[in-house]
Each structure stands twice: as C-alpha cells, then as structure tokens.
Amino acid sequence: MQKKFLLKLALLILLIGIVFPIAQVSSQGAPSEELSRIDALKLLRNINTLQAESMLKGHRYASFKDLAPRLQRLQSDLITNDESTSMLKNYKVFLVTAEDGKKYQISLVPSSDCGVAFFSSENGQIYEGKAIGCLNQ
Numbered sequence: 635m636q637k638k639f640l641l642k643l644a645l646l647i648l649l650i651g652i653v654f655p656i657a658q659v660s661s662q663g664a665p666s667e668e669l670s671r672i673d674a675l676k677l678l679r680n681i682n683t684l685q686a687e688s689m690l691k692g693h694r695y696a697s698f699k700d701l702a703p704r705l706q707r708l709q710s711d712l713i714t715n716d717e718s719t720s721m722l723k724n725y726k727v728f729l730v731t732a733e734d735g736k737k738y739q740i741s742l743v744p745s746s747d748c749g750v751a752f753f754s755s756e757n758g759q760i761y762e763g764k765a766i767g768c769l770n771q
Contacts, residue, residue, distance in 0.1 A: 694735025
C-alpha cells in the first residue's frame with residue numbers, strides 16, 4: 635500500500651518536473667531581439683545597485699571595466715565593446731565614471747533613431763525620453 639503511494643507520488647513529482655518547465659518556456663516564447671522597457675529599467679537598477687555597493691566597499695564608483703564581469707553574470711547577452719560601451723540587444727549601453735570615482739553616468743540609447751532612451755547617475759534616479767522630433771512616432 636505504501637509502495638503504491640510512494641510510486642504515485644514519485645510519478646506526480648516527475649510529471650510536474652517535466653510539464654512545468656515546458657509550460658514556462660512556451661509562455662515566455664522566443665527571446666526577443668529588442669530590449670523591453672522593463673528589462674532596460676532592471677539593467678539600470680542593477681547597475682545603480684552595483685555602483686552603490688562599490689561606493690560602500692571602496693569609497694568610489696566602479697568603472698565599466700570593473701563592473702563588466704558582474705554585469706555579464708546578470709545580463710549574459712551584454713556584449714562589451716570597449717572601456718565604457720557595450721551593446722544589449724537593440725541598445726548601446728554607456729557607463730562613464732569620473733577619474734576620482736565620485737560620479738558616474740549611465741545611458742541606454744536605442745540603435746534606432748526614435749526609440750526610448752534611459753539615463754541614470756550616482757543620484758539613482760532613472761530618466762527616460764525620446765529624441766526631439768520623435769515624440770509622435
């Protein structure tokens with residue numbers, strides 16, 4: 635009796651383990667080639683958080699070069715171009731830190747002319763906007 639119960643329980647757990655991941659993948663669909671507004675905001679919040687941690691630990695904000703390995707773990711499709719620039723899907727990501735480490739600025743600029751851009755700095759506030767002439771597009 636107990637063997638039957640354990641066998642049914644094991645089958646149920648196995649079935650849940652197979653069906654749930656399949657349902658998750660099909661609900662998410664294929665990965666998008668465009669960065670969503672939510673993902674852009676998450677990236678900026680992650681960078682602001684990493685910078686706050688850097689300031690607390692080292693009394694200075696980190697350069698992009700110093701943050702890149704940690705950002706790669708959070709955002710695996712981030713492609714580093716140089717010491718201050720990377721690409722993430724359809725956005726250019728710029729992170730510039732002052733030489734003294736007291737200030738930084740982040741920009742997420744769309745590769746298309748009229749997409750929404752996002753900005754932040756050491757104050758932690760996040761801004762979004764479009765280029766002039768793109769308001770109605």
